[in-house]
Amino acid sequence: MTAQTPKLLLPAVIILFTLAACGEENTPEMSNANTDLNGNNDEVIVTNNNAKPTFANGSVAEATLLNEDEEEIGDVLFFNEGEYVIVEAHIDGIEPGFHGFHLHDEPVCEHDDDTPFSSAAGHYNPEDEDHGNHAGDMPPLYANEDGTAYMAVQLDTFTPEQLLEDGVAVMVHEDPDNLGHIPDRYESTEAQTSGPDDETLDTGDAGARIACGVVTESP
Ligand SMILES: [Cu+2]
DSSP, X not given: OGGGHHHHHHHHHHHHHHHHHHHOSSOOOGGGOSOOTTOOSSOOOOOOTTXXXXXGXXXXXXXXXXXXXXXXXXXEEEEEETTEEEEEEEEESSOSEEEEEEEESSSOOOOSSSSTTGGGOSXXXXXXXXXXXXXXXXXXXXXXXXXXXXXXXXXXXXXXXXXXXXXXXXXXXXXXXXXXXXXXXXXXXXXXXBSOOHHHHHHTTOOSEEEEEEOEEOO
Protein backbone atom coordinates (compact mmCIF):
# COMPACT_ATOMS: atom_id res chain seq x y z
CA MET A 1 0.00 0.00 0.00
CA THR A 2 2.84 2.33 0.83
CA ALA A 3 4.14 2.14 -2.72
CA GLN A 4 0.76 3.31 -4.10
CA THR A 5 0.52 6.44 -2.02
CA PRO A 6 2.29 8.76 -4.49
CA LYS A 7 0.02 7.58 -7.33
CA LEU A 8 -3.06 8.28 -5.28
CA LEU A 9 -1.83 11.73 -4.41
CA LEU A 10 -1.13 12.73 -8.00
CA PRO A 11 -4.76 13.16 -9.18
CA ALA A 12 -5.50 15.25 -6.10
CA VAL A 13 -2.57 17.50 -6.92
CA ILE A 14 -3.76 17.89 -10.51
CA ILE A 15 -7.32 18.66 -9.40
CA LEU A 16 -6.11 21.23 -6.88
CA PHE A 17 -3.90 22.83 -9.50
CA THR A 18 -6.79 22.94 -11.99
CA LEU A 19 -9.15 24.47 -9.44
CA ALA A 20 -6.57 27.05 -8.50
CA ALA A 21 -6.06 27.97 -12.16
CA CYS A 22 -9.79 28.25 -12.87
CA GLY A 23 -10.76 30.06 -9.70
CA GLU A 24 -8.06 32.68 -9.85
CA GLU A 25 -9.21 35.97 -11.26
CA ASN A 26 -5.74 37.19 -11.96
CA THR A 27 -2.69 35.36 -13.23
CA PRO A 28 -2.58 31.80 -11.92
CA GLU A 29 0.49 31.38 -9.75
CA MET A 30 2.31 28.97 -12.03
CA SER A 31 5.47 29.55 -10.06
CA ASN A 32 4.02 27.92 -6.96
CA ALA A 33 2.73 24.81 -8.69
CA ASN A 34 4.67 21.58 -8.42
CA THR A 35 2.71 20.04 -11.26
CA ASP A 36 3.99 20.76 -14.74
CA LEU A 37 1.89 20.94 -17.90
CA ASN A 38 2.11 17.18 -18.40
CA GLY A 39 0.75 16.59 -14.94
CA ASN A 40 4.09 15.38 -13.64
CA ASN A 41 4.39 15.97 -9.96
CA ASP A 42 7.85 17.45 -10.12
CA GLU A 43 9.36 20.86 -10.20
CA VAL A 44 9.34 22.42 -13.66
CA ILE A 45 12.25 20.70 -15.35
CA VAL A 46 14.73 22.69 -17.35
CA THR A 47 16.90 20.45 -19.45
CA ASN A 48 18.65 23.03 -21.61
CA ASN A 49 21.46 24.63 -19.67
CA ASN A 50 21.53 27.58 -22.05
CA ALA A 51 17.96 28.56 -21.24
CA LYS A 52 17.02 30.51 -18.16
CA PRO A 53 14.60 28.56 -15.95
CA THR A 54 12.31 31.52 -15.68
CA PHE A 55 9.04 29.61 -16.05
CA ALA A 56 9.46 28.62 -12.43
CA ASN A 57 10.34 32.14 -11.41
CA GLY A 58 8.14 34.44 -13.47
CA SER A 59 7.57 35.74 -16.93
CA VAL A 60 10.36 37.16 -19.09
CA ALA A 61 8.11 39.30 -21.26
CA GLU A 62 4.49 40.41 -21.24
CA ALA A 63 1.87 42.45 -23.03
CA THR A 64 -1.24 44.25 -21.81
CA LEU A 65 -4.04 43.92 -24.36
CA LEU A 66 -6.08 47.02 -25.18
CA ASN A 67 -9.19 47.06 -27.34
CA GLU A 68 -10.09 49.75 -29.87
CA ASP A 69 -11.55 51.89 -27.07
CA GLU A 70 -8.22 51.66 -25.23
CA GLU A 71 -9.79 49.55 -22.50
CA GLU A 72 -7.58 46.93 -20.88
CA ILE A 73 -9.08 43.53 -21.68
CA GLY A 74 -6.30 41.13 -20.79
CA ASP A 75 -2.66 40.23 -20.71
CA VAL A 76 -0.24 37.80 -22.26
CA LEU A 77 2.80 36.42 -20.45
CA PHE A 78 5.88 34.76 -21.95
CA PHE A 79 7.86 32.26 -19.87
CA ASN A 80 10.96 30.26 -20.65
CA GLU A 81 10.64 26.55 -20.04
CA GLY A 82 13.83 24.87 -21.11
CA GLU A 83 14.10 25.20 -24.89
CA TYR A 84 10.45 26.22 -25.19
CA VAL A 85 8.43 29.32 -24.57
CA ILE A 86 5.17 29.13 -22.63
CA VAL A 87 2.62 31.71 -23.75
CA GLU A 88 -0.15 32.34 -21.27
CA ALA A 89 -3.09 34.57 -22.23
CA HIS A 90 -5.96 35.87 -20.07
CA ILE A 91 -8.71 37.90 -21.74
CA ASP A 92 -12.11 39.16 -20.66
CA GLY A 93 -14.33 41.06 -23.05
CA ILE A 94 -14.30 39.60 -26.57
CA GLU A 95 -16.97 37.90 -28.64
CA PRO A 96 -17.40 34.16 -28.02
CA GLY A 97 -15.71 31.77 -30.42
CA PHE A 98 -12.28 31.38 -32.01
CA HIS A 99 -10.03 34.34 -32.69
CA GLY A 100 -6.79 34.65 -34.65
CA PHE A 101 -3.91 35.22 -32.24
CA HIS A 102 -0.54 36.39 -33.51
CA LEU A 103 2.60 38.35 -32.89
CA HIS A 104 2.88 41.29 -35.25
CA ASP A 105 6.01 42.90 -36.58
CA GLU A 106 6.01 46.36 -34.97
CA PRO A 107 5.75 47.11 -31.24
CA VAL A 108 3.18 49.84 -31.82
CA CYS A 109 -0.55 49.66 -30.99
CA GLU A 110 -2.07 52.91 -32.17
CA HIS A 111 -5.79 53.52 -31.87
CA ASP A 112 -6.32 56.75 -33.80
CA ASP A 113 -6.58 55.12 -37.18
CA ASP A 114 -9.38 54.07 -39.54
CA THR A 115 -7.84 50.62 -39.47
CA PRO A 116 -7.28 49.76 -35.81
CA PHE A 117 -3.74 48.74 -34.92
CA SER A 118 -2.42 48.83 -38.47
CA SER A 119 0.60 50.42 -36.76
CA ALA A 120 1.65 46.91 -35.69
CA ALA A 121 2.22 45.96 -39.37
CA GLY A 122 2.00 42.33 -40.56
CA HIS A 123 2.79 39.08 -38.80
CA TYR A 124 6.13 38.59 -37.06
CA ASN A 125 7.88 36.58 -39.75
CA PRO A 126 11.68 36.72 -39.53
CA GLU A 127 12.08 33.56 -41.63
CA ASP A 128 9.91 34.86 -44.49
CA GLU A 129 7.44 31.97 -44.36
CA ASP A 130 3.81 31.72 -45.44
CA HIS A 131 1.00 32.05 -42.92
CA GLY A 132 0.71 29.01 -40.71
CA ASN A 133 4.50 28.95 -40.42
CA HIS A 134 5.14 32.53 -39.37
CA ALA A 135 7.13 32.63 -36.14
CA GLY A 136 4.37 34.92 -34.87
CA ASP A 137 1.55 32.46 -35.59
CA MET A 138 0.10 31.11 -32.36
CA PRO A 139 -2.87 28.76 -31.86
CA PRO A 140 -6.20 30.59 -32.07
CA LEU A 141 -7.76 31.80 -28.85
CA TYR A 142 -11.12 30.38 -27.83
CA ALA A 143 -13.44 32.79 -26.03
CA ASN A 144 -16.21 31.32 -23.88
CA GLU A 145 -19.84 32.43 -23.97
CA ASP A 146 -19.08 34.97 -21.23
CA GLY A 147 -16.34 36.57 -23.32
CA THR A 148 -13.44 35.23 -21.30
CA ALA A 149 -10.52 33.34 -22.78
CA TYR A 150 -7.62 31.57 -21.14
CA MET A 151 -4.86 29.73 -22.93
CA ALA A 152 -1.44 28.41 -22.01
CA VAL A 153 0.57 26.94 -24.86
CA GLN A 154 4.11 25.63 -25.29
CA LEU A 155 5.89 26.70 -28.48
CA ASP A 156 9.35 26.34 -30.01
CA THR A 157 8.93 29.04 -32.65
CA PHE A 158 10.48 32.01 -30.79
CA THR A 159 11.95 32.98 -27.45
CA PRO A 160 10.83 35.81 -25.16
CA GLU A 161 14.30 37.33 -25.51
CA GLN A 162 13.94 37.33 -29.31
CA LEU A 163 10.63 39.17 -29.06
CA LEU A 164 12.15 41.83 -26.81
CA GLU A 165 15.12 42.26 -29.12
CA ASP A 166 13.08 42.46 -32.33
CA GLY A 167 10.11 44.42 -30.94
CA VAL A 168 6.64 42.94 -31.54
CA ALA A 169 2.99 43.32 -30.55
CA VAL A 170 0.43 40.64 -29.65
CA MET A 171 -2.74 40.86 -31.74
CA VAL A 172 -6.21 39.37 -31.24
CA HIS A 173 -8.43 39.24 -34.34
CA GLU A 174 -12.17 39.29 -34.76
CA ASP A 175 -12.43 36.05 -36.71
CA PRO A 176 -11.01 32.52 -36.61
CA ASP A 177 -7.62 31.91 -38.22
CA ASN A 178 -7.43 29.28 -40.99
CA LEU A 179 -3.61 29.15 -40.61
CA GLY A 180 -3.32 29.18 -44.39
CA HIS A 181 -5.05 25.82 -44.65
CA ILE A 182 -7.21 26.08 -47.77
CA PRO A 183 -7.36 22.75 -49.64
CA ASP A 184 -6.79 22.83 -53.42
CA ARG A 185 -10.46 22.08 -54.15
CA TYR A 186 -11.19 25.74 -53.30
CA GLU A 187 -10.45 28.33 -55.96
CA SER A 188 -10.02 32.06 -55.41
CA THR A 189 -12.30 33.93 -57.80
CA GLU A 190 -9.98 36.94 -57.68
CA ALA A 191 -6.63 35.23 -57.94
CA GLN A 192 -7.89 32.32 -60.10
CA THR A 193 -5.70 29.95 -58.15
CA SER A 194 -6.52 26.78 -56.28
CA GLY A 195 -5.91 26.67 -52.56
CA PRO A 196 -4.87 29.68 -50.49
CA ASP A 197 -4.39 33.00 -52.27
CA ASP A 198 -1.85 35.65 -51.31
CA GLU A 199 -4.10 37.29 -48.75
CA THR A 200 -4.75 33.99 -46.99
CA LEU A 201 -1.02 33.23 -47.04
CA ASP A 202 -0.38 36.59 -45.37
CA THR A 203 -3.16 36.77 -42.82
CA GLY A 204 -5.11 33.52 -42.38
CA ASP A 205 -8.27 35.57 -43.05
CA ALA A 206 -8.62 36.30 -39.35
CA GLY A 207 -10.33 39.62 -40.01
CA ALA A 208 -10.20 42.88 -38.09
CA ARG A 209 -7.74 43.59 -35.32
CA ILE A 210 -9.70 43.88 -32.05
CA ALA A 211 -7.01 43.97 -29.37
CA CYS A 212 -3.31 44.77 -29.33
CA GLY A 213 -0.50 44.80 -26.78
CA VAL A 214 3.14 45.75 -27.11
CA VAL A 215 5.49 43.07 -25.75
CA THR A 216 7.74 44.50 -23.04
CA GLU A 217 10.17 43.10 -20.53
CA SER A 218 8.50 41.82 -17.37
CA PRO A 219 9.43 43.79 -14.24
CU1 LIG B 1 -2.66 39.00 -36.68
